[in-house]
Amino acid sequence: xxxxxxxxxxxxxxxxxxxxxxxxxxxxxxxxxxxxxxxxxxxxxxxxxxxxxxxxxxxxxxxxxxxxxxxxxxxxxxxxxxxxxxxxxxxxxxxxxxxxxxxxxxxxxxxxxxxxxxxxxxxxxxxxxxxxxxxxxxxxxxxxxxxxxxxxxxxxxxxxxxxxxxxxxxxxxxxxxxxxxxxxxxxxxxxxxxxxxxxxxxxxxxxxxxxxxxxxxxxxxxxxxxxxxxxxxxxxxxxxxxxxxxxxxxxxxxxxxxxxxxxxxxxxxxxxxxxxxxxxxxxxxxxxxxxxxxxxxxxxxxxxxxxxxxxxxxxxxxxxxxxxxxxxxxxxxxxxxx
Numbered sequence: 415x416x417x418x419x420x421x422x423x424x425x426x427x428x429x430x431x432x433x434x435x436x437x438x439x440x441x442x443x444x445x446x447x448x449x450x451x452x453x454x455x456x457x458x459x460x461x462x463x464x465x466x467x468x469x470x471x472x473x474x475x476x477x478x479x480x481x482x483x484x485x486x487x488x489x490x491x492x493x494x495x496x497x498x499x500x501x502x503x504x505x506x507x508x509x510x511x512x513x514x515x516x517x518x519x520x521x522x523x524x525x526x527x528x529x530x531x532x533x534x535x536x537x538x539x540x541x542x543x544x545x546x547x548x549x550x551x552x553x554x555x556x557x558x559x560x561x562x563x564x565x566x567x568x569x570x571x572x573x574x575x576x577x578x579x580x581x582x583x584x585x586x587x588x589x590x591x592x593x594x595x596x597x598x599x600x601x602x603x604x605x606x607x608x609x610x611x612x613x614x615x616x617x618x619x620x621x622x623x624x625x626x627x628x629x630x631x632x633x634x635x636x637x638x639x640x641x642x643x644x645x646x647x648x649x650x651x652x653x654x655x656x657x658x659x660x661x662x663x664x665x666x667x668x669x670x671x672x673x674x675x676x677x678x679x680x681x682x683x684x685x686x687x688x689x690x691x692x693x694x695x696x697x698x699x700x701x702x703x704x705x706x707x708x709x710x711x712x713x714x715x716x717x718x719x720x721x722x723x724x725x726x727x728x729x730x731x732x733x734x735x736x737x738x739x740x741x742x743x744x745x746x747x748x749x750x751x752x
Contacts, residue, residue, distance in 0.1 A: 421446045425458055433465050434472035441476025442483060442527050443495075448472070452555055453562030462559035470552045473520070477530040477547045484534025492531050504532035513542045520550020577717070584716040585652055588709040592660050596710065601662050603700075604707035607675035610700070614682050625689055632681050632733040639725050640677040644669040653712050662711035673714045676722030677729075679704040684730025701726070 424432035433455075437448040448469040451458065455465040484492060492501055507515050507529075516538075519529040526547075533543045611633060619626030649671040653661050679701035687694020705723055708714040 418446050421448075421451070425451045425460075429458065429460055430464060430468045433460070433468050437469040437472030438476035438479070440527065441473045442480030442530055449555070449558045452558045454566065455559065455562065457566060462563045463556075466552070466555035466559040469555045470548065473526070473551045473555075474544060474547050477520075477526065477533075478540070478544065480527055480530030481534035481538075481540065481543060484531035485537065486534075488535060492535060496528055496531070500528060501532070501535075504528065505536065508532060508536050508538065512538075513546045516543055516546030517550035520547050521554045522550075526550075581715045581717045582656065585656070585709055588706065588716065589652075589660050589712055590658075592710065597662060600707040600710040603703050604663060604675065604711050604713075606700075607679045607704050611678040611682050614686070622689075625685075628733050629682075629685055632685055632729050633678065635733065636677050636681040636726055636729040637674075639729065640672050640674050640722065643672055643721075643725075644674070647671045649715075649718075651713060652715055659712045660710075661713075663713050665713050670714055671718045672721035672725055673705065673708050673718040674722065675708055676701070676705040676714075676719045677726045680723045680726025681730045682726075684727050685734060688730075688734040 421432075421436045424435050426432070428435070433448055433451055436446060436451060440447050452462065452465045452469055455462040489501060511518065516529055516533065518524060519526045530543075530547075615626065615629050615633065618629045648669045651665060651668070651670045653659050653664070654667070679697075683694055683697035683701040686697045701723070705719040708719055709716055
């Protein structure tokens with residue numbers, strides 16, 4: 415049983431005591447924060463406000479226990495748990511921020527447990543440490559409780575129905591306005607996405623191997639994201655549900671959301687924009703036309719296209735700016751801290 419499952423078991427079976435225990439232990443050793451349980455308090459039959467107050471008290475006592483451990487066990491235990499580099503950074507952090515550093519760690523994703531241990535190691539006065547914890551933790555947990563209550567009570571069914579109606583209306587608006595010239599043009603454009611992506615990939619490797627690698631990574635990432643979402647969401651194609659469609663292409667029973675063609679088109683245009691703005695703008699126009707064509711030929715809803723465009727742009731941006739590598743490093747550091 416993993417730590418999250420244990421935490422969920424405690425909250426589900428022991429209510430406020432469970433939240434207290436999760437907050438208490440998270441404040442000095444374990445990685446599962448109480449926020450998720452405060453946010454979903456009403457789902458456990460608990461009052462969100464009382465849950466937030468309980469978590470604050472639990473976190474305060476847990477922080478004081480972490481303070482005690484840091485003070486008694488000192489540097490060796492801290493280094494074994496969190497690493498020596500965080501000891502150096504922690505000392506700089508305390509020298510710079512002091513009381514407000516504790517409050518900041520209590521409110522933000524900065525690992526509070528690390529700060530609690532360091533406060534004990536550097537013998538910060540217990541009173542300002544406790545006040546800093548309270549000042550940081552209480553607003554955080556109250557905010558989580560407030561937004562969690564909104565999320566739980568929100569009428570998602572009505573929102574989904576409204577968005578679905580808009581999606582269908584937009585689909586018919588685009589799909590019902592057709593002529594012979596557009597039929598021919600949009601059919602050509604809609605089937606150009608994958609061949610164009612492959613062509614750009616090959617030419618990129620021939621001209622600039624480094625850029626070619628970026629194109630390959632971005633397209634692979636885009637493919638994994640888009641087609642994973644397709645089979646997770648599993649939305650049927652418009653022509654399988656709607657009537658009176660102007661259908662110029664057929665994609666079988668493959669799920670609709672998001673549009674894979676649009677995803678690839680926007681991935682390519684984003685990558686090329688980083689290489690040449692002029693070329694990138696030309697391909698951006700092409701990508702927009704690909705997205706429009708997917709609705710025009712009757713195989714996608716507008717929201718499928720919008721999602722595909724977002725995925726493509728994000729994947730291209732992440733690879734071009736080396737954000738994936740930086741993100742993985744950041745997640746690794748954060749994981750070590752937690």
